Amino acid sequence: MKRQDVEDIEIKLLLEGIFQVHGYDFREYAEASIRRRLTQWLQCSGFGSFSEAQAHVLRDHELFNCLLDGITVNVSEMFRDPLFFKAMREDVVPHLKTYPFIKIWVAGCAAGEEAYSLAILLCEEGLEGHYRIYATDINEKTLKQAADGIYPIEKIQQFTQSYQKAGGKRDFADYYTARYDSAILAQKLKNNIVFASHNLTVDAGIGEMHMVLCRNLLIYFKAALKERVLALFDGSLANGGFLCLGVKETLSGRGIAGRYMEMAQGMRIYRKQYV
Amino acid sequence: MYRNRQFCAVVAGVSMGGVEALRILLGGLPVNFRLPLLIVHHISADSGSDLAKLLGARCAIHVKEADEGEAITPGTAYLAPPNYHLLVEKDGTLALSVDMPVNFARPSVDVLFESAADAFGAGLIGVILTGAGFDGSNGLRKIKDNGGLAVVQDPSDAEADSMPRSALAAVEADHVLPLKDICGLLCSLESSCLSRSTPNETKGNTNDRTR
Ligand SMILES: C[S@@+](CC[C@H](N)C(=O)[O-])C[C@H]1O[C@@H](n2cnc3c(N)ncnc32)[C@H](O)[C@@H]1O
Numbered sequence: 001m002k003r004q005d006v007e008d009i010e011i012k013l014l015l016e017g018i019f020q021v022h023g024y025d026f027r028e029y030a031e032a033s034i035r036r037r038l039t040q041w042l043q044c045s046g047f048g049s050f051s052e053a054q055a056h057v058l059r060d061h062e063l064f065n066c067l068l069d070g071i072t073v074n075v076s077e078m079f080r081d082p083l084f085f086k087a088m089r090e091d092v093v094p095h096l097k098t099y100p101f102i103k104i105w106v107a108g109c110a111a112g113e114e115a116y117s118l119a120i121l122l123c124e125e126g127l128e129g130h131y132r133i134y135a136t137d138i139n140e141k142t143l144k145q146a147a148d149g150i151y152p153i154e155k156i157q158q159f160t161q162s163y164q165k166a167g168g169k170r171d172f173a174d175y176y177t178a179r180y181d182s183a184i185l186a187q188k189l190k191n192n193i194v195f196a197s198h199n200l201t202v203d204a205g206i207g208e209m210h211m212v213l214c215r216n217l218l219i220y221f222k223a224a225l226k227e228r229v230l231a232l233f234d235g236s237l238a239n240g241g242f243l244c245l246g247v248k249e250t251l252s253g254r255g256i257a258g259r260y261m262e263m264a265q266g267m268r269i270y271r272k273q274y275v
Numbered sequence: 276m277y278r279n280r281q282f283c284a285v286v287a288g289v290s291m292g293g294v295e296a297l298r299i300l301l302g303g304l305p306v307n308f309r310l311p312l313l314i315v316h317h318i319s320a321d322s323g324s325d326l327a328k329l330l331g332a333r334c335a336i337h338v339k340e341a342d343e344g345e346a347i348t349p350g351t352a353y354l355a356p357p358n359y360h361l362l363v364e365k366d367g368t369l370a371l372s373v374d375m376p377v378n379f380a381r382p383s384v385d386v387l388f389e390s391a392a393d394a395f396g397a398g399l400i401g402v403i404l405t406g407a408g409f410d411g412s413n414g415l416r417k418i419k420d421n422g423g424l425a426v427v428q429d430p431s432d433a434e435a436d437s438m439p440r441s442a443l444a445a446v447e448a449d450h451v452l453p454l455k456d457i458c459g460l461l462c463s464l465e466s467s468c469l470s471r472s473t474p475n476e477t478k479g480n481t482n483d484r485t486r
Contacts, residue, residue: 004393004421032362032390033372073374216373219343226344248343248356248371 010050011038014057021058024068024138025201028225034071041070065140073220074142076110077158078117078151080215081247082165085121087264089167092242093125095271096210102131105209105236107200108217109135112146112193113159117166118213119189124169129192134206136198147195149185156183200229205236212237215246215268230256234272243270282424282464283398284347284363285310286391288384288414290317290406292434296454297330300404301352303458306335310400310465312352313341313369313391315361315382317406327354343371355382362390378410388414397422400464402457404428406438412445419446424464426450426457 355361
């Protein structure tokens with residue numbers, strides 16, 4: 001057997017062990033990306049093989065957390081895909097304004113970039129105090145960064161450009177204070193966001209949301225897991241609610257697609273139909 | 276040439292000068308060319324998805340932007356979308372990732388090549404074309420390590436020569452050719468795999484700097 005085939009088996013066994021011991025289920029993640037991440041983690045870890053690492057990962061919680069941080073892809077930005085946020089502002093917000101109070105779930109929130117972008121947008125549209133954002137992720141380390149709302153200052157230039165392209169109405173500098181090499185987001189943005197740990201592969205949905213954002217996360221799942229997670233979102237969304245995916249993700253061909261209508265052209269914003 | 280070798284896919288990486296190079300490469304392939312091509316072209320994050328359309332209009336083969344989860348189809352060229360890495364799964368489907376840029380690039384040639392080498396092994400042809408930087412060199416080495424074939428555009432023929440030069444420094448390339456001859460090579464590799472039972476196929480008689 002080729003070395004690489006042996007490694008594939010070791011990865012399968014490791015993921016099975018992690019599920020049984022730590023309860024995190026990566027068994028149905030798309031393989032190419034997770035193999036790449038695990039291989040990089042192994043190289044830094046000092047272990048000679050996945051089999052060797054496994055004995056320790058299954059016993060040592062700290063080490064497992066470090067592996068978890070190594071294999072989740074937490075890359076995000078504020079106002080990523082500015083045209084998505086523009087479409088949200090123009091086509092979705094008018095509907096949201098008809099509710100007395102808006103509940104939004106941002107699943108796979110990484111370090112909070114997307115949740116804060118949404119908060120800025122909602123405040124600018126006059127909805128301050130009328131919404132709550134539940135922002136969830138499996139990575140505890142990035143969840144903590146998210147709650148802090150502090151980003152490296154060198155990211156601000158790009159965030160600012162995207163904010164403007166997304167139809168931002170003010171000066172982006174109004175939303176943060178620069179201190180040394182960090183940008184600290186304004187407290188008023190943090191007030192209505194709850195950051196919490198939630199695992200889409202094993203936890204139940206959270207109910208009666210008016211909008212669910214899950215962008216650039218389904219790309220890491222195999223087809224069957226995608227279906228299950230979409231069904232979970234469907235169960236969490238009120239009729240007339242909105243489901244937002246990443247610009248390279250689509251509902252078409254999925255089980256729940258029949259109940260949804262795509263809104264703004266190509267921006268992957270779907271509205272759940274009233275039945 | 277390459278008797279008994281069955282190729283199943285081509286991966287290509289290209290950067291500066293890429294639009295013109297892809298026009299020539301893909302435009303030079305006939306409508307009945309069956310191997311799928313997976314392509315990373317370095318582009319800025321907010322350039323649109325128009326390149327596939329632009330190229331498709333001038334090519335006999337089908338050209339499209341890669342969708343996540345889609346099955347690789349023969350005779351189709353897939354371009355990595357702007358701002359996403361393109362990867363190949365072992366079941367022959369395509370995957371996308373928003374992971375950190377690699378070699379300052381997203382999409383990155385290395386990410387595509389390394390995953391494709393895992394998926395296709397010796398059945399893979401890797402091609403490095405014109406470009407600045409060194410993205411793709413590690414990936415091409417992995418393709419060779421897994422038994423695949425390494426093809427590099429002749430640096431003197433490339434609009435930007437550092438990417439091909441870096442690839443040549445990293446790998447013993449099987450073919451170093453000007454762009455226009457790479458089309459011919461790909462066609463001959465494809466037909467050699469279709470007629471691979473033909474006896475007495477002779478090695479050589481190509482005019483490239485085969486190493
Ligand atoms: C690439 S980020 C996407 C961030 C943001 N939504 C965006 O589009 O910029 C994917 C996030 O999903 C999280 N994630 C991965 N698997 C998950 C799971 N099973 N449940 C919840 N979150 C998960 C990762 O930790 C990571 O932070």
